[in-house]
Amino acid sequence: MTDTITPDWIAADWGTSNLRVWAMSNAGDVLAEASSDQGMGKLSRDGFEPALLDLVGGWINGPITVIACGMVGARQGWTEAKYDRVPCPAATTGFTKVTTENADLSVHIIPGIAQDAPADVMRGEETQIAGFLSRNPNWDGVICLPGSHTKWVHISADEVVSFQTFMSGELFAAISGHTVLKHSVDSTGWDAAMYEAAINETMSRPERLAAHLFSLRAEGLLHDMSNEAARSRLSGLLIGAELAAARPYWLGQQIAVIGAGDIASLYVKALELQGAPATQVQGDSVTLAGLTAAYRRLKG
Amino acid sequence: MTDTITPDWIAADWGTSNLRVWAMSNAGDVLAEASSDQGMGKLSRDGFEPALLDLVGGWINGPITVIACGMVGARQGWTEAKYDRVPCPAATTGFTKVTTENADLSVHIIPGIAQDAPADVMRGEETQIAGFLSRNPNWDGVICLPGSHTKWVHISADEVVSFQTFMSGELFAAISGHTVLKHSVDSTGWDAAMYEAAINETMSRPERLAAHLFSLRAEGLLHDMSNEAARSRLSGLLIGAELAAARPYWLGQQIAVIGAGDIASLYVKALELQGAPATQVQGDSVTLAGLTAAYRRLKG
Numbered sequence: 001m002t003d004t005i006t007p008d009w010i011a012a013d014w015g016t017s018n019l020r021v022w023a024m025s026n027a028g029d030v031l032a033e034a035s036s037d038q039g040m041g042k043l044s045r046d047g048f049e050p051a052l053l054d055l056v057g058g059w060i061n062g063p064i065t066v067i068a069c070g071m072v073g074a075r076q077g078w079t080e081a082k083y084d085r086v087p088c089p090a091a092t093t094g095f096t097k098v099t100t101e102n103a104d105l106s107v108h109i110i111p112g113i114a115q116d117a118p119a120d121v122m123r124g125e126e127t128q129i130a131g132f133l134s135r136n137p138n139w140d141g142v143i144c145l146p147g148s149h150t151k152w153v154h155i156s157a158d159e160v161v162s163f164q165t166f167m168s169g170e171l172f173a174a175i176s177g178h179t180v181l182k183h184s185v186d187s188t189g190w191d192a193a194m195y196e197a198a199i200n201e202t203m204s205r206p207e208r209l210a211a212h213l214f215s216l217r218a219e220g221l222l223h224d225m226s227n228e229a230a231r232s233r234l235s236g237l238l239i240g241a242e243l244a245a246a247r248p249y250w251l252g253q254q255i256a257v258i259g260a261g262d263i264a265s266l267y268v269k270a271l272e273l274q275g276a277p278a279t280q281v282q283g284d285s286v287t288l289a290g291l292t293a294a295y296r297r298l299k300g
Numbered sequence: 301m302t303d304t305i306t307p308d309w310i311a312a313d314w315g316t317s318n319l320r321v322w323a324m325s326n327a328g329d330v331l332a333e334a335s336s337d338q339g340m341g342k343l344s345r346d347g348f349e350p351a352l353l354d355l356v357g358g359w360i361n362g363p364i365t366v367i368a369c370g371m372v373g374a375r376q377g378w379t380e381a382k383y384d385r386v387p388c389p390a391a392t393t394g395f396t397k398v399t400t401e402n403a404d405l406s407v408h409i410i411p412g413i414a415q416d417a418p419a420d421v422m423r424g425e426e427t428q429i430a431g432f433l434s435r436n437p438n439w440d441g442v443i444c445l446p447g448s449h450t451k452w453v454h455i456s457a458d459e460v461v462s463f464q465t466f467m468s469g470e471l472f473a474a475i476s477g478h479t480v481l482k483h484s485v486d487s488t489g490w491d492a493a494m495y496e497a498a499i500n501e502t503m504s505r506p507e508r509l510a511a512h513l514f515s516l517r518a519e520g521l522l523h524d525m526s527n528e529a530a531r532s533r534l535s536g537l538l539i540g541a542e543l544a545a546a547r548p549y550w551l552g553q554q555i556a557v558i559g560a561g562d563i564a565s566l567y568v569k570a571l572e573l574q575g576a577p578a579t580q581v582q583g584d585s586v587t588l589a590g591l592t593a594a595y596r597r598l599k600g
Contacts, residue, residue, distance in 0.1 A: 075521070118511070119518035119525075149480070149514060165514040167479060174474040179467060180449070206507035210538075211418070211545040214449060214465040218419035221375070225419075238510075245511040 005032045009065045010056050011291035014072035015124055016041040019051060023059045028292050032059070040071040040078075048078035049100055052107075066107040067095075067295045069287070070124035073109040083114035083121065087159045091130035091294045110294050113160055120165050125151050128258055128283060131290030133158055141254030144271075144278070146263045148173070150242065152249040164249065166242040169263070172235060181213065181234065184220045189228030192269075198236025199243070199270045206244035212237050239270050250276050259283045305332045309365045310356050311591035314372035315424055316341040319351060323359045328592055332359070340371040340378075348378035349400055352407075366407040367595045369587070370424035373409040383414035383421065387459045391430035391594045410594050413460055420465050425451050428558055428583060431590030433458055441554030444571075444578070446563045448473070450542065452549040464549065466542040469563070472535060481513065481534065484520045489528030492569075498536025499543070499570045506544035512537050539570050550576050559583045 007023035014020075017039040023032040038051035052066070073081025073096060081096035095108035112123035125145045133139060133155070143153045148169040154161040176185050202209055216234060219225035243250070255271060255278035257264045264280050271278045307323035314320075317339040323332040338351035352366070373381025373396060381396035395408035412423035425445045433439060433455070445451045448469040454461040476485050502509055516534060519525035543550070555571060555578035557564045564580050571578045 114518075114522055116522065118515050119522045120515065121518050121521055164511055165518070166510050167481075167513045168510065170479045171475070171513075174478040175471070178474040178478045179470045181467075206509075207541075207544040207547075209506075209509070209545060210466050210468065210541045211464055213467045213471075215418050215420065218414075218421050218465070221421055222414055222416065222419045241507075241510045244507040245509065247507075 004061070005059045006061055007031050007059050007064070009067065009295055010059060011288060011295070012052065012066055012068040012072070013070055013124070013127075013287050013291070014068050014077075015039055015070045019055065021052070021055045022288060022291075023056070024292065024295070030288070040074060040076065043078075045078065048072065048098075049102065049105070052105075053102065060102075060104050063104050063106060065295070065298070066105060067110065067291050067298065068107060069110040069127035069291060069294070073112060073123055078107075079109065081109040081123070082111040084111050084126075086113060086115045086163065087161050088113060089130075089159050090126040090133065091290055091297075093294075093297045095294075095298065108294075108298060110291075113163070115163060118164070120163055122151055122153075122163065122165070124287075125153070126160070127290035127294065128286045129153060129155070129160065129290070130293050131286035131288065132256065132258060132281060134289050134293040135286070136256075139254075139256075141256065142249050144250070144255060144257045144259075144267055145283075146257065146259040146267050150267075152246045154249060154253075164246065166246065168238045168242045172238055175213070175234065175238075176231070180217055181230070184217045184225075185227055185231040185234050187227035187231045189226075189231070191226075191229045191232040194229045194232040195236040195266070196269070196273060198233045199240040199273055202237050202240025203244055203274060206241060209237060209241050235266065236270075239266060243270055243274065250274075250278075255279070256281055258286055304361070305359045306361055307331050307359050307364070309367065309595055310359065311588060311595070312352065312366055312368040312372070313370055313424070313427075313587050313591070314368050314377075315339055315370045319355065321352070321355045322588060322591075323356070324592070324595070330588070340374060340376065343378075345378065348372065348398075349402065349405075352405075353402065360402075360404050363404050363406060365595070365598070366405060367410065367591050367598065368407060369410040369427035369591060369594075373412060373423055378407075379409065381409040381423070382411040384411050384426075386413060386415045386463065387461050388413060389430075389458060390426040390433065390460050391590055391597075393594075393597045395594075395598065408594075408598060410591075413463070415463060418464070420463055422451055422463065422465070424587075425453070426460070427590035427594065428586045429453060429455070429460065429590070430593050431586035431588065432556065432558060432581060434589050434593040435586070436556075439554075439556075441556065442549050444550070444555060444557045444567055445583075446557065446559040446567050450567075452546045454549060454553075464546065466546065468538045468542045472538055475513070475534065475538075476531070480517055481530070484517045484525075485527055485531040485534055487527035487531045489526075489531070491526075491529045491532040494529045494532040495536040495566070496569070496573060498533045499540040499573055502537050502540025503544055503574060506541060509537060509541050535566065536570075539566060543570055543574065550574075550578075555579070556581055558586055
């Protein structure tokens, strides 16, 4: 006989690529967790409920609340969820309730955050921000959330004041996979000195960025630059360009970098090179803390 | 009965995507021309000779010289051709002779040009430069050759002094096709005002470039920015970044832009906005002029 899991509620982090769920007690304990690759990007509208039930079906034993965040609430998602407008707290109670076939399911999607000028949007990161702030009350400063679309977020008085999205991660993938540089940067290795030099070079002469890209190919052809070195340099050029553009965010601020190990470390290192020390925070744990804070507000 | 074409020699412009050939008289007249999609990128090493014979087989009636330029001479091409090193004339007689099965064929590949610092290479553009200079003797200034990999080339005393390659065209394709912006820039329309504003914005604040990309998506989501406008703005941001980095090339110089209509016009417009008037020159005709100049040097 297997143990029966009877959670009080279910937390769901539902992004473009993956779905991750936790069976939760009211006390905030994790009773079980599961994940799949059924992200928003792979699902048509009527595929979301089956994808959710695949993971949580065994935890349902009567009516239950599901709190979800992320791209599940995008226009191409399960149901388009609202946006809060800055300035606003992160992950407010402006939930969007989803219509489900299964009458036991009560699914609430956390609102994203939008900014009119400059135009910007986030879905999912607001929940990580809420989780971070629930653990760090009265924290003022700037949160950086690295990823395909890195967000820089100015926090003051427990509100999101402004934010800006940078596509450096996705640019790195597009350049590495779909330009002539694919021959030059195909490597899993890392050359920290090349990365750091490229950060400093782009920060001091950001207007030269476009001149450096094809050089990665030519350095390989003419001077046998290794793919490892070229890959590290490309990463440094792109993150350096991001830091140059994001300078109004991080300069002179308290900084927290929230994210998975490797990519977050690259940002922390790059900021350190600019004399801007940053604290690194694990992304998974703050996501769950944010979903928990949202659940408490819903029940509150 | 079809007319028999009996050229004195054959010119071949053999790039990554296409092969184009001309049946030529010694006097420089074009007797016939043909083209195919059998570019270097599609061919394995033993596919080049058949691809050439598919187009020129009917023109061969005894020993004949073929002068070829472009990526046919790349490391992944038919035979790796030499590079001349700057400073040097364009399209010198440092031809690389190709070994052929057909004993009548005498194929010579024009050398590319390489630069050690900053590392850079060209293959094919040197022939266009030679063609342009054969028509404009004693021309000093800067030649811009727009394309997937745009080249900026400093010419003095009939030599290539230095050059720099920018990947703006290929970046535009990679971003439009392989990032979230594909939803935002899918259009064949054009918004000249958006293009020009983006050029000016990037030229005056090049360090802000990375902040503007995701905004194209968010402006569509929040403010219904059209795909036509977003596409034009993306083009302006990338060409603006290129012009910012290439400023040491074009500032205060006589400028010729060599290339096909639409893309060359974008560069001419962008330069005009910086108070830098440029002359536009059709690319096809200078390629053939360069191949002809190379043939005369070979025979000379």
